[in-house]
Amino acid sequence: MALKRVALVAILAAAVLVPAAAASAGNRHAHLRLGLVPLQTAQLGPAGKSFTLNYGSGPLAGDGSFISSSGGGSGGQILVGGGSLGGPGLVGGYVLDYGDPYTGSAGVTEIQSSIQEFSSRSVARKTFRFARLGEEFSTIFLQLPGVTVTVKRVRPLPVGQRRFGYLLTQAAPNLNPIVRLDEQVRAGRFILDLTVTAGSATAAERIAPHLLLVLHRRLQLLLGGHASGSVPKLPPDPSIGQAAGGPDLSTLLLQPTDIGQSHAVNLFQEYSADPPALSDFFMVLAPAGTYDSLVQQIGWWPTATEATYAETYGVSGPFGFILLFGAQGSVSPVDVSAAGDNATGYLIQGGGQSIAEVTLENGQAGESVIGVSSKALQPADVQSLAQAAANRLDAGLGP
Numbered sequence: 001m002a003l004k005r006v007a008l009v010a011i012l013a014a015a016v017l018v019p020a021a022a023a024s025a026g027n028r029h030a031h032l033r034l035g036l037v038p039l040q041t042a043q044l045g046p047a048g049k050s051f052t053l054n055y056g057s058g059p060l061a062g063d064g065s066f067i068s069s070s071g072g073g074s075g076g077q078i079l080v081g082g083g084s085l086g087g088p089g090l091v092g093g094y095v096l097d098y099g100d101p102y103t104g105s106a107g108v109t110e111i112q113s114s115i116q117e118f119s120s121r122s123v124a125r126k127t128f129r130f131a132r133l134g135e136e137f138s139t140i141f142l143q144l145p146g147v148t149v150t151v152k153r154v155r156p157l158p159v160g161q162r163r164f165g166y167l168l169t170q171a172a173p174n175l176n177p178i179v180r181l182d183e184q185v186r187a188g189r190f191i192l193d194l195t196v197t198a199g200s201a202t203a204a205e206r207i208a209p210h211l212l213l214v215l216h217r218r219l220q221l222l223l224g225g226h227a228s229g230s231v232p233k234l235p236p237d238p239s240i241g242q243a244a245g246g247p248d249l250s251t252l253l254l255q256p257t258d259i260g261q262s263h264a265v266n267l268f269q270e271y272s273a274d275p276p277a278l279s280d281f282f283m284v285l286a287p288a289g290t291y292d293s294l295v296q297q298i299g300w301w302p303t304a305t306e307a308t309y310a311e312t313y314g315v316s317g318p319f320g321f322i323l324l325f326g327a328q329g330s331v332s333p334v335d336v337s338a339a340g341d342n343a344t345g346y347l348i349q350g351g352g353q354s355i356a357e358v359t360l361e362n363g364q365a366g367e368s369v370i371g372v373s374s375k376a377l378q379p380a381d382v383q384s385l386a387q388a389a390a391n392r393l394d395a396g397l398g399p
Contacts, residue, residue, distance in 0.1 A: 035059065035231035037115040037192075037218045038096035039211060047108040047207050051098035055275045058234045060093035060116070089123035090116060096232070100276045101197045102301070102309035106176050108207060110197035113215050118189045125162075128186040132164050145331050145346040145357060147172050147313060157209050159216040160187035167201060170313050176200070178313050181208050187219060238273040246300040249281035252365070252396040254296055258388040259371070260289030277301055277310070278364075290381055291356070291371035296389070298367045307366035308342070311359040334379045336386035343390060345382040356382040362393050 035058075041049060099110030118124040143149050147170050154165035165183035176199035185192040194212050198204040221227045242248050249271070256264050266286045274280040277299035288294035301307040336345035341360040348355040354377035358369045369389050371381070 032222060034092060034094040034115050034117060036227045036229060037222055038094055038113040039215055040232050043214050044098060044111055045207060048098055048111045053232060053235055054097040055235050055238050057096045089119045091119055092117055101178055102306040104176055104305045104309050106199035107203045108196060108198045112195045114193045116191045121189045124186055124189045124191055128162060128191055131184060146344060156183040157212055160185035162186040172312050175312060179204050181205060183208060183212050185216060190219060192216060238275050240273050241271045243279035243300050246279055247396060249279055249298045249300060252298055252393050253283055254389055254392055291373045293372050295370045298365060301364050301366060304363050307361050307364055311361055311366040311368060334382040336383050339386040339390040341390045341393060343386045345386050347377060347379055347382050356385050358386045358389060360390055360393055362397055365397060367393060
């Protein structure tokens with residue numbers, strides 16, 4: 001669920017770092033069917049043959065924005081590995097994403113591949129250098145309370161002119177890790193990106209070399225005029241709102257009085273699309289009683305396992321920002337087990353702020369709550385927040 005936040009930050013960085021170039025220069029090149037390059041089901045092998053194509057797959061506009069299957073821009077951008085989508089000089093691109101990283105499997109869970117075409121080799125070369133920096137930058141936002149993150153450089157197979165790779169592992173107690181093996185290749189004015197996500201490094205490393213070779217070969221066939229086949233039909237835009245058979249997530253939210261606020265002053269809340277969650281609801285309340293502001297996000301997932309993995313590995317909140325801006329902060333776990341719902345709690349101090357962070361799970365529901373205060377918070381505040389959130393969650397879902 002935090003992947004959208006990760007993508008946003010990485011893209012903002014890319015917008016600052018990528019050197020300017022005339023986007024109109026792409027008009028010099030003949031139109032290429034870039035959608036024939038990313039890996040499709042037939043190329044994924046046994047590990048990915050059962051994976052479904054995800055929303056977020058499809059063409060990229062010249063500014064890097066995802067063009068939805070209904071034909072309109074998504075209004076946002078997606079992150080392929082740690083690469084740089086968008087920026088001046090990007091002619092276009094295409095991405096195909098299969099699988100679900102939160103299934104808890106020890107094997108391969110997701111395979112994503114993409115191609116980006118730039119207006120010139122020079123622009124591609126400069127963008128590729130900053131893509132590597134973006135990869136290292138994005139790892140900051142995988143640093144979560146209770147999760148150990150390791151990063152290892154890997155050497156992809158020698159295809160294209162330049163290449164790099166990173167193996168990123170998130171590990172939490174009593175769960176399989178989430179491992180992302182991201183390999184990027186510059187080939188002329190193109191950048192290829194392959195990301196294999198798995199529940200072990202061995203599973204990701206076993207298939208990545210072959211998939212990268214196939215991806216590069218598909219680019220060569222396209223440039224040689226020998227590409228064949230068709231682009232897969234893209235999934236429809238996800239429904240925004242209450243999931244079929246699921247609860248109205250708005251009824252599970254904290255109320256102002258739960259946290260010492262007599263009434264809402266500034267309140268924002270809405271359903272959003274955040275696959276693979278079936279339904280997702282987001283709220284911001286400010287002021288929020290004990291807190292200057294409070295952010296709450298509730299997702300309804302296909303399975304209880306996905307809710308657990310998403311809440312453990314997918315919610316970064318402000319923690320990454322504290323690390324990013326160099327605050328000398330501290331992260332202290334707080335025992336919130338009395339709240340039930342597999343609750344976890346942390347007290348984060350840094351950057352002149354205190355942050356209470358709580359996650360909860362109840363069946364297919366996964367929830368994160370973040371309270372930010374300019375005053376020093378105490379462990380009791382985290383416990384109180386967890387209990388209040390659990391009470392609302394349990395009452396809304398029923399026995």
